Amino acid sequence: MKKIIFIFLSFIVAVSTVNAQKDINFNHTYPAGGKLLMCVDSAAKNVFYAIGFPNQPYTSFNFLPEVHNVSVSINFRKNISIPNYRYTILVDNKPIVLNKSIDMSQLKDTHAEGDEELFSTTTLGIFPIKDKIITIITYDIKKPQDVYKTIFYGKPIPKAKIKAFGKRFIIEKGVDYSYITDPKEKTNLNLTKKDDELTIVKNRTDIDYLYYTTIKDKQTNKIIFESTTWKYGGIIDEKNESLPEINIDKNIFKKSGDYEIIIQPSINWTNCLNCDISPKETEQYVTRYTLSITLEEENYTKKELFIYAFIVAFSIGLIFLIILYFIKKRNKKRLAEQEQQKNTAKLQLNSIRAQLNPHFLFNALSGIQNLMNKNEIDNANKYLSKFARLTRNVLDDKELISLSQEKTLLDDYLQMEQLRFGFKYEINHSENLDLDNIEIPSMLLQPFVENAVKHGISKKAIDGKIVITFTKQANDLVLTVTDNGNGFDTEKKNDGLGLQLSNSRIALLNSIYKENRFTLVIQSSTNGTKISLTLTEWL
Template sequence: MACSLLSSITKAQQKLPVTDKSGEPINYGVSHLRSKTPLTLTPDQHTKSISPFNATPNDPLGTIVYLENATSVKITTDVRKDSLSYYRYSVFENDTTVLKSDARLSQVDFIWPDNSDFPGYLTMNLGISDVRNKKITIKIYRLPEESKVTTLIIFNKPLQTAQIKSVNLISKGRTLRYHVPDLNINIPIIRELNDVKPLKNGLKVHVNQKTRGIQLTMGKTDLDVVYHAILKKKSGGKNQIVFLSNNWTYQGNNDDLFNFIPASYFSDPGTYELIVSPVFSQSSNQSTAYSRKAILSFTVVSPPATLGISEIAIGLTIISLLGGIAFLLIRRSSRKKLAFANRKAELAHTQLEQVRSQLSPHFVFNALAGIQNLMNRNEIENANSYLSKFARLTRNILNGQQQIALKDEHKLLEDYLAMEKLRFNFNYGIQLNVEIDHMEVMIPSMLLQPFLENAIKHSMAIMGDQGTLQIEFKSVQHNLILSVSDNGKGFDVQKNHDGLGLSLCEKRIDLLNEVYQECPIYLEINSGTKGTTVTITLTNWL
C-alpha cells in the first residue's frame, strides 16, 4: 500500500516542458479538477522546469505547482462578464506577507469575442508576477460560496533539509489511582502514563503489547506537505516501505510538526530505517531533493519465548473458540456460495431462454433473405454492411458474456435496428446523453433488445415508414437510465402477453437485483394510445 502511494505521488510530480516546439510559453491549467474556478499559469523563459499537477493533501480543492529558477509567472482565470463582481481572491507571500486580501478581479487580460468559443467571457489577470525564490499562495472563491475556496501554491525556491528534532518510542506506562480529599471525591481518579524513551540511531528495542508507537517531531519547513515520514524494513537485501505519511499535526503555538507511527508497522523483528524526506519526482533536482532527508536506523529484536501455564491455557481456550467461530463462518460462507451459485445458474438458464427468443429461426431466415435480396440486386456494399452487422449481433448473443461496455451495447442495438429496418422500413434514433468516461461502464448485456423486438413486432412491422423508435442513454447523478419509446397503439401493461420475452426480462431483472443488491435495477413500462415507453434505471451504476 505504501509503495503504491509513493509511486502515485512521484508520478503526479513529473517535470513537464516550459515552452512548446516554437519556443512559446505553455499555458498550464493548474487548478484542481473539482474546482469551479479554473486557474491558468504561464511561466517565463527563465524557468528551467515545471511540475504543475500536484494535489494538496487534506485540501480537496488545493494544488501545488513546483517551479525551478522562475523569475515571473502570469496567473489568469476565465469568468463570465456578468459574474465578475462575485469573485474574491487573496495572495500570500512566504506564508507571512499578505499581498492581496479578498480583492476583486480587476485586471482584464483578454475579452472573448462573440464569435469565439467562449462568448461573454473575460480572461482576468490576478496581478502576480515576481516569484523569484518565493512561495506564493493564492486563494480564490465565488460568492456566496465562501467555503469552496480554490487554493494554488506556487513553490519556486529550494527545498529545505528535513530536521528531525526528536524521535521517541512510546509505551504504556504506570496507571495512577488517587483521590482529591479537598473535593470530597470518593471515586478514585485513574490516569495512565506513557513511558517515553528516546529512539537513537543504531538502538536495539523490544516491541511488545505495551508498545504504542513512535512519535516523530520535525522542524517546520516552507512546504510541510511534501515532507513524508517513511519507515523502511530491510529484508533480504531489499528495503520495503511499510509506512508512509505526510499527515503532520501541530500543537498549540509550537511551529514543530508531529507524526505518529503505530507499533503495528514495526512489530516484526528486523532492521528499520526511519526517513523524513520530501517526496519528489525523477527530475533534474531529484538528487538534490532526496539528499535533503534525515535518516535514523534502529533494530527490533525478538522477545524471549517464555509462556506460563496460565498463558498456555488462555491460548488453548482462544484457539478453541477461534476454531469454533471459523467452523461456523466457513459453514455460513459455504451456504452463501451455494445459494449464489444457484442464483447464477438460474440467471444463466434465463439468459439462454432469452437467446432462443432473440435469435429465433424466423428472425435468422428473414435477415438472411434480406441480405440475399440485396445481393440479387447487385447491392454488394449494402449486403456486406448488413452481413457484418448480423455477424456482430449473433456473435455477441452467443458468446455468453453477462456484461458489456455501454459503448458496445449502443453499437449492437444500432446493428439490430439496422437489420430490422431492412425488413420493415421504420424510423429510429439513438440519443447518447452520457459522459464519455461513462461509455466504458459495464452493464448487463442486451437489456433493451427484448423490448425493441416487442415494439418492432407489435408496432413497427404494422406501421412501416410511419413507425418511429427512439432509444436514449442518459446519466442522472450516479444512475444510468436506458429507455425505448415507440409511437404504436400501445397495450395494457396489467395483462399477460403472448410469448416469453417480457416475462423473461422481468425475471432476469429480479435475478440481477439478487446479484447486485447494492445497485438495484428498476423496470417501468408506460403504454397508451399514442405509444409505449420502457425505462430501465440502473441505480448507483456510475
C-alpha cells in the first residue's frame, strides 16, 4: 500500500513539474545573483532580478510579483572545483534541501547568454514562487566564510513601519535618549542645543537590507540625507529581538520646518524586463512620515550666509539709492526754487537799478541846469564832460564791477558835484586790496555818496568833506561813506528815494548771496553821518 502511495505522489510531482516546465520560457535566462541563473513564466512581467546591496555584498534579491514558477540553475566556470560546493534551499524559511552537494552527473556544458566561454551548469529545481519566498544559500567548503544568499521573492514587499523617533542628548555623565513611540504620520520634534543625534527605529523584517532611507527638506524639496545601512542592538522589541535603526547627525537640519522621512525598497522600478508597473503601484511599497522639526538654534551654510548677506547688502543699497534719489529730487526742487528766487531777485534788482539810473541822471541834469542858471559856463562844460563819461558807466548793464571801476565812478561823480558845491573829498583803500580783481555789485555806494552830498554837505560849501574808504577786515570787505554834515534822525522814516531803493537792493542781494551777508549800519549825529556797508566773507 505504501509503495502505491509513493508511486502516486511521485506521479503528481512529475506531472506538476511537466506542467510548470510547459509554462517556463527557457529561451530567456536572467542572472539571479552569484552563480545562479533563473528562467520564469513566459507571460511574466515586472521581473526585477539580481538586485545587489552595498552593505550586503554576498546577498542578491529577485522580486517576482507576477511570476508563478521559477527554474533555478547554477553555473560554474571550468576552473572551479565543483565538488567543494554545497547548497541549501528554503521555502518560506523552511529547508527543503539542506547542505547538498552538486550532482556531478547532471552537469551540462553551456554558454551563458551566447558568451564564448564554456560553463558547467545544472538545474537546482523548478519551484512554484507565487506568494512564496525561496532562499538558496551556496558556499565553497574551502571558503566557508563566503556564503552567498539569493532570495526569490514572490510575495508583495511589506511596507516599512517606523516604530519610534529618538533623540540623543548630552548629560553630565555622558548621553541619554528619549523616544516618541508609534509616531503619527506627522510628528513634532523639538531639538535643543543639548540634542546631537536623531534615531529612526523601523519594524524588523527578514529583508531589512532591502530598505533604504532618505530625508527630504520639504521647504527646498532637496534630499539632505540618505542611508542603506541599518544597525541592530539599541532597541529590543517584545519578542526580545533587536530592531533596525539608523542614527542621524542633528546638524543636517539647518532650519526649523517640515522634513519628510521616506523608507522604500532599493529597487529600480524601471530596470526590469517587460516593466509594466506604474508609480501609483510602486507607492504602495513606500513609507512616508513628516517630521516637523523646531530648532532651538538655526544653522546656516556658507552659501546661505553669503546669500543672506547679499540680500541685506542689496536691500541696504536699494534703500540708500531710493533715499539718495528722493534727496536729489528734493535738492533739485530746492535748487530750482532757489534759482527761481534768485532770478526773481535779479529781476527786482534790475528794476531797482532801472529806478536808480533815472534818479541819478535827473539829479545830475539838475546840477547842470543849476550851473547854467548861475551863468557858470566853464563849470557847466566841465560838469557835462564828467557827466558824459559817468552816464556811459551808469548805463552799462553789468551786475558786478571791480572796486577800481566803482572808485572811478565815484570819483567822476564827486568831481561833478564838487563844481557845484566846492566841498572836499577823499577816496582811500587798504594797501592789501587788489582793486582790479575784487568785484562788487555795480553802483553799490553811489546812492549813499549822492545822499551825503545832497543832504549832508551841500550847504557847507568849501567846509564840507566826504571820505570814502575800502577796507579789508579778515575775509570781510568794509565800505564806508563819511560826511561832516548836520546829520539826520536815523529812527525817523526817510522819504529819499535813493536810500529806500538802496535798502531794498541790499535785502535782495542778501537773498541772492546767502553765504555773503550785506550788512548796512548808519550812524548819524549833528557832527556828521557815517554809513558802513560790510560784505561778509567776500574776500
